[in-house]
Amino acid sequence: MNELITTTQSDDGKILVSGRELHEFLGVRDNYTDWFKRMTKYGFDEGVDFIGFSRESSGGRRAVDHHIKLDMAKEISMIQRTDRGKEARRYFLKLEEAWNSPEQVMARALQIADRRVNNLQLQIEQDKPYTTFGKAVSGSDANLNIGAFCKMVFDEKGIKIGRNKMFKWLRDNGYLIKVGRERNNPLQKYVDRGWFVSYPTLVQRTEGDVQSLTTMITGKGQVKLLEALDKEKSHCW
Structure with missing residues (x-):
């Protein structure tokens, strides 16, 4: 599937959408901050449906953005009542369908397993200076x-x-x-x-x-x- 809107993946395997990229795709005339504040009034909560973060804008200055969960992105797109909103919502639905396919579920499981192995290897490297004796003594x-x-x-x-x-x-x-x-x-x-x-x-x-x-x-x-x-x-x- 061609990537209509850029998405990322959270540590727990959820699809995330940039609030600013969605705002730009939808062609909203209001500035991003005012628009997003208005969207959150439809029942979305920070820490549950979205998380704020800072990113570098095209002018090199820092700007506030948000990682939006896919369900919130779909609802926001539908709320716009525009052709672009319908297009974005259809895209998110297809993305969700592909994301939940057995092949994608297996691929994500392998990625998580690889990440755990890498973390374990890193922990082993960090523990090298400490023998079993050292760990026992250092905390005594x-x-x-x-x-x-x-x-x-x-x-x-x-x-x-x-x-x-x-x-x-x-x-x-x-x-x-x-x-x-x-x-x-x-x-x-x-x-x-x-x-x-x-x-x-x-x-x-x-x-x-x-x-x-x-x-x-x-x-x-x-x-x-x-x-x-x-x-x-x-x-x-």
């Missing part, structure tokens, strides 16, 4: 101190690195503050990303108790830092 509340994290690194990746060396690696790579009173505290940007938390602890000394902060690595931080360590292990550990 099991914060680890540096010593416990060193043990986990050895258990998971076979990287043998002591607590002091781990602190140095974290400082050298910009995760922890290098100098000053806040040395070995995490940089704020990594705290904001949810990689670290700091807990106040009380250190007992003969001259008096002193409060300090203990750096803990969150589940998300453990996954990210483990990835970074794993990348370096071939030439650093």
Whole structure:
């Protein structure tokens, strides 16, 4: 069938018509915005029968358009009571008949299946950085101190690195503050990303108790830092 009026397909397999293209085909003299507002008063609801969107007009400026469902397009065409309106309605009826043929139903089913396969493959690619361990750890509340994290690194990746060396690696790579009173505290940007938390602890000394902060690595931080360590292990550990 020759395409009299351009149509598209929604994600759920419905035929959609551009409100502006239909307006142009029907030869309506009123401007599009006024005409469409008048058409909606015949009982059509946004989000049910049509959805508004913005598109680039012929002059390069943005213009409001609408995705109209086929049933609404048919009724609007009939309401015009013009030869063009009758022609558009007949075209939509033939389009609907062809759309519901067994061949077209099967073709759409195959398209949906292909789209689901592609989405699944994309999800697999996105999940590659995360092992089953990583997914479990990244969403957990099991914060680890540096010593416990060193043990986990050895258990998971076979990287043998002591607590002091781990602190140095974290400082050298910009995760922890290098100098000053806040040395070995995490940089704020990594705290904001949810990689670290700091807990106040009380250190007992003969001259008096002193409060300090203990750096803990969150589940998300453990996954990210483990990835970074794993990348370096071939030439650093």
